[in-house]
Amino acid sequence: MKTPFAAFRLRIAFIFLAVAAFVLGYVGMRTYLVSRPEFARSPLDIVYYDLQLFVLDPIPFDGMTPLPWTLELARFIAPAVTIYALIEAARLMLTTEIRRIRAREARRHAVICGEGPMARGLVEKLRAAGRDVVVVTSTPVTVLDDPRVLQVVGDARTPAVLRAAGVGRAEVLYACEQDSSTNTGIALAAHRVRRSAAGPLAAYVLISDPDLCAALRARRLGVVDPPGIRLDFFNLDELAARVLLDRDPVDECLPVTLVGLDGFGSALLVGLARRWRLRSPQSQPRLPVTVIDADADATLSVIRRRCEFIDSVLDLTTVHPRLLDSGEHAPADVPQRVYVCYRDEDLALKTALTTLRLWTRSPRSLVIRVERQGMFDQAFQGVSLLEDLAGLLRVFAVTEEAGDPRLIAEDLIEQLARTIHENYVYGCLTSGESPETNDSLVAWPKLPESLKKANRSQAQDIGRKLKAVGAVLASRVDPGLGFAFTEAEIERLAAMEHRRWMDERAADGWTHGPSRDTVRKLHPDMEDWARLHESAKEKDRNVVRHLPAVLAMAGFQIVRMEGAAPEVPRSFL
Template sequence: MKLSRRTKSILVMIGGLAVIVLTWNGLGQHYPQINEWLYLPERLYRTLRTLMGSDPVSSSLPPENLPWQLTLVKIVVTLALLAGMYRIAQKLFVEYYTQFRLLFRRNQILVIGINRKGQALLADLKRTHDTTGVAIELDADHSNASALRRDGHLVYFGDGTQSAVLQDAGIRSARFMICFLDKEQTTINVVRALHQITQKNPEKYQVRCFLHIGNAKVSTMLQQSDYFEDEKKNGIDLRFFNHHQMIARQFFARLAYDYAQPMRDPNAAFRLIVFGAGETAKALLVQALQVMHTINPASPDIIVYGADAEHAGRQLAAEYPGAAMVSSIKYMPFDGAYDHILNELVIDPPAHLVPVVIAAFDDDSVNLKLSLEILHATPAAAFRVFALNYHNDGLNALLKSRQSRLNRLTFFGSLESVCQVELITQERLDVTARSIHEDYLQQLAPQQGSLSESDAYKQSWDMLNEQAKDANRAQADHIAYKLAMCGKLAALQEQGAGVQEALSFTAEEVEMLAQVEHTRWMAQRYLAGWRYGAQRDDQRRLHPSLVEWAMLPEAEKQKDRDVVLRIPFLVQGHRAKPSV
C-alpha cells in the first residue's frame, strides 16, 4: 500500500515522539535516582544521545557530589546538542513538521510559488492582515523559503499542478488560493488539478481560487463567462485577475487625489499623454475611459506615443469597439524625440489644460530615462510626470527612496504595490459595490415600469453575474472623482462621525454630478460592448438609456441623482488615500 506524504509525516512525527518518551521513561526505570532534579541535565543529555544513535545505558551515572564545574559543562553541552538537533531536525524533518502543522490549519490562504510575486503576496498578508499563509513551492532549495518561515508562513515543497499536493497542502480547508505565476501554462495545469479534485469528492470543497491571466481582455472575458460553472457547483470558485488591470486601477484610484484641485474647475481640460503601447499602457487607457469623467464633457483628451502606436490603436479598437464612443484617442509614432510634445504643453498651452504625462513602456529603465529628461527640459512649476516602475530595482529603487525631493516625478505600478491580497480578491471594494447594488434594488420598487431594467440585474449580489458586479465596482471606483469635483475629497479623509453631513450636496451639485454619472455609466457600457436600442436586450447588449442626458426620461435621470445622493452613506470604505 502506497502511503501519502501526509500519512508519512504523521508516522515520522509519532515515531520521533515515541523514541523520546520511551527513552525518557526507560532511563527512569534503569536508573531510579535519575528521576531526581539533580540528574535532569544528565537525563536530557542521555535522551539526546539516544536520538543520535548512542547507547543511553553504556555508562553509569555520575556521583551526586560531582563538581559544579562539570555539571555546568554538561548543561552547556546539552544545550549545544539541543541546538544542533534542532538544526538537523529543521533540515531533515521540516517537511514532516510542516505536514503535521497543516493538519491543524483551517481557513488558511494558499499561495502557489514563492517567487518575487508570491513572496510579496505573503508579505502583504502578514503586514496588512496580520496573518500567515501557506505557500506551495516546487523548488526545495528556493532561497526565499527560510525568510518566509521566519515570518511564520508554512512552505510546503511540491508540484502545485498535482492534485495530491494541493490536497496535502490543505486545499479542502483553505479560505482561498492565489496563483500568480509567470507561466500561464502552469496556471492552466493548476486548474486541471483542481478539476480532478472536485470530480472525485465534489461535496468536500468550498474554496475560491484566484488565477492570474497575462492578457487583460482574456482575463475579463473568463471572469465574466460561465465556462467554469461545473467547478463552482462542486465547490471550486475560479476567479481570474490581471496585473496590468490592477496597476491601472490603482493608478487612477490615486489620480483623483493628486488632481483634486483642478477637477473643481468646470473648464479644466485633462490631457492624458501616454508614452508606451504595451499591455500596461493599454490597461491604463481602458481604465481612463472608464473613470476619467469630469465636469468638462470634452475631457479627457488622450494621446498615445509609441514605436508601434498605430498597431496598438487597431488592437484596442478590435478588443473594445465601443471605445470610440467614449473618447477619441490619438496614436502617434515615437522615435525618442519629445521637444514638439513639450512645446505645446509649456510654451503655448491651451487655456485650462491639465496635462497628465505617463511613461508606461515595458522597460522600467526607459521610463526613468524619459521621465528625467522631461523633468529637466521643463520648468520646475510645470506638470507632473508618472513613471511605471514595475520591478523597482536599480536606479529606480534608489530614486524612489528620494521621492520627497522629486516632487514632480511619481513612480507607480511596482510589483510590491500590485501584489496585495485586497487588489486581487476585491473584498473591501465589493463591500461598497454590494451596498450600491442593494440601493439599486430598493429604488426599483417604485419604478416597476422603468424601460431600462432587466431581471438579470434585479437579483441579489450573490446571484449577480460578474458583468453586473463589475458595473457596480466601476461606480464605486468613481466616487472619489465625484467628491473631488465638488471639493469634498479632503472631507472624506478628515471627517469622522460627521462625514455624511460634511459630504452633503447642493441641488446644483447633485444635478451636475448626475450628468457626470450618466456619462461614466455610458462609457462603462460602451466598453463592455453595449449599444443603443429602443428596447433593452441583455443578450444583444442593447440599452435604451445610451443617449445624451437631455434625451433621458425623467425617471432615468432620477436614478443618476439617487446615485449621487447615496454617496455619503457609501464612503465608509473609501477613507484611506490609495497608494501607488
C-alpha cells in the same frame, strides 16, 4: 522562541567550540601518546584519535595514564558539541514534520502557489491582515522570513502537493506563477482536490496577457461553478491602472501624456476614457491625450475597435518616440500628468530620466511604471538617495499596488456590476439628471451596498440569459461581428429579468403593494409578467436592449452560436 539572530549566534558559538575541541584534542593527544608507545603517533593517527573524542570512544583512553589539560578539556567539549548537533538535527527534523502536518491540516487559510514578487507581496499583505498562509514553491526558497508562513515544496499542478498544502480545507488559492498555463493547471488540480469538499474554494489565476485574461473570464460567465471551486482570472496591469486612477484621478481637462502602450499603458488609456465619459457628458470637452509609442497608431486602432466610445471622450494625438527625442515634437500645453508605461522597467526608467522634454515643462507628476518595489523607488522616494525632480517623479510598482487580495477578489461579476452602474450613471447624466436630483449617481465605491448587491445580481444573470438564446460571451476582439436581440428574444429575456428581480426583492422581504413604500417594503411591480404594467415591462426590455452596450464597455461582446440550441449551463472544469 529564539529569534533567527539568536539561533545564528548559538550555531556560531558551537562551531567555534567544535574547532577549539579539535585543536585542543590534537595538541593534547600528541602529548598524551608520548607516554603510550604502543599506539601509533603519525599525524593521521592523531587526527583519527582526535575525531573519536566527538563519539565518546577514543582508543588510547583504555589505559590509566593521566591526561594533559588540553586533552582533558577537549574530551568534554567534543561530546557536548556532538550532543548539540544531534539535538539540533532532531529539532529540525521534528520542526519540518510538524510544519508539514500543520500545512496539511490547516483550515480556512490562503494557499499561494508561486515564488516570485507577486507571491511575496500577497504573503506580506495576507499576513498583515492576520491570515494564515501556506506557500507552494517548486524549490525550497525563503518567500518571507516569517516562521508562521508554512511552505510546501513541489509542483502545485499535482493534487498530492496541493493536499499537502491543505487545499482541501483552504478558503482561497492564488496561482501566481509566471506562466499562465501553469496557473490554469494549478486551478484544475485544486478542483480535483476540492471536488468532494464542503464549501467552495475561491481560486484566482494570474494571466499575464490581458486579452487572454478577458477571453478566459468570458468563458466563465456562462457556466455554473463546479462543486468545490469558484474560479476567476485576473491581470495585474488592469488592476494596477485602476488603482492608479483611483488614487490620483484626472479631474481637470488638461493634457495628459502617455508613453508606451504595453498592457499597462492600454489599460490606463481605457480607464481614463471610461472615467472621463462619466463627467457631465453633455458639456464636458474631450480630454487631450498624447500617446508616445512606436506602434501607437496600430495599437490605438485595436483599442478603438474594442472601445468605440474612446474618440468621443478623448482627443488623441500620436507621436513617434524619435520625434520627441529629436525635438521635432514639442507639446503646446504643459501636461498635468506624464505616465511612462513601458513593460521593460529599465526602458521606462531610462525614458523618464533621459527624455528631458517630458519633465522640463513641469507636469504635475511624472509616473514611471515598474514591475515591483525595488531600489529605485527607495532611492527616489524612500531615503531620497537620488533627487526626485522636486517631487515630480513617482515610481508606481504594479506588483505591489495591484497584488492586493481585496482587488483580486473583485471577480468578473463585480466588474460587470460596476459597468452596469456606470452605464446607468451615463444614461442618467445624458438625460439631464444630476447627483443633486438622483443620489444614485455616485462612483461605485460610494454606492450603497443594497444597490451594489442589485447590480451584482443582474450581472450574475447575464450568462443565463445568453444561454437562453443560444449566445455566448467573448472578449471584444471583433466588433464587426454584429449582434442584436430579436424582438421575441427581448420579450423573453425581459420576462426572465423581471422574474430575477422579483426573486431578489422577495428574498429581501418585499411584497406587492399599490405604491412603493421602502419602509414597509411594498412595490407595485411585484406582479407576474402577464399582469405587469406596460411601463414596468419597458424597463425590463431596456435592460436587455442595453446589455450589448454594457458588455462592450466591459470589454466583451455577444456572439450568437449558429445552430446552437438553448441549453442548461454546464460546468467549466
